[in-house]
Amino acid sequence: MVHPTSGNPLNLPHGGACAWRLTADAGCAAQARSALGSVMQALRFPAASIDDGALAVSELATNALWHAISPYPANRSPAGQLVGPELWVWARTAPQPEFVAAVFDAAPEVTPQVHTEDVTSTHGRGLGIVEALTSAWGWRRTRSRLASPPISGKAVWFSLPLPSTWPRPPHRIPPAVAAQHLTTHLSHRGITATRCSDVTGISVVTTAALNIWVCREAFSWTGSDGVHHRHPLIDLQETAEHVLHVFDQSQSPTTT
16 A cells, blocks of 8 residues: 555545645656555445546646646745645545545646547546546645645545445544534644634634534535535535635635
């Protein structure tokens, strides 16, 4: 198994995540394929799903290198090091049970797009093949998981159905525990967050951009557009990514 820089694959069914630093060179695609394949094998995905995931993540890693890393040598950490891609994986239960893989880069201004010629191109088939092989894909502004201090950028993600053997969490998550985990996660990624709880068992996680209510079953909040969002407590990673996206969008209002 290719061991992650952060996390344990066996914790994904319980709200955990894994993350790897990918090299900022031509080897990053192979590294991403190997890492993703090892996790999916450990979690007993069917061989066909592993193959689809490996090809899709290879395209994301290659795109990050060609379009977001190599052309932008100014993308460096405060210590002056070139910021390479990061590979992240987690699971979510809503809107349906799915495995999510994402490749982070430090160039949010480079917008991923599917081009109709990508699938038949002899030099990289790009996001067209990701769209063809996966349940869904997309991208959002976010923060690095492994850089210190955290770096703003974007993550391009895709999802695959969870296998029938996927274990279910053995017990409910107390809201106060879920709120503490979310607060810690956001703070680790550079967002000041505070938590308070009341005697009813409801907790509130407060950031500069929004308040997240943590009730018995779910995280919930209302965005600046008036849309109400609700994520099961087990979907900690998915919730954190949405909150980070809202926060970074609020800091860059011209970004779409």
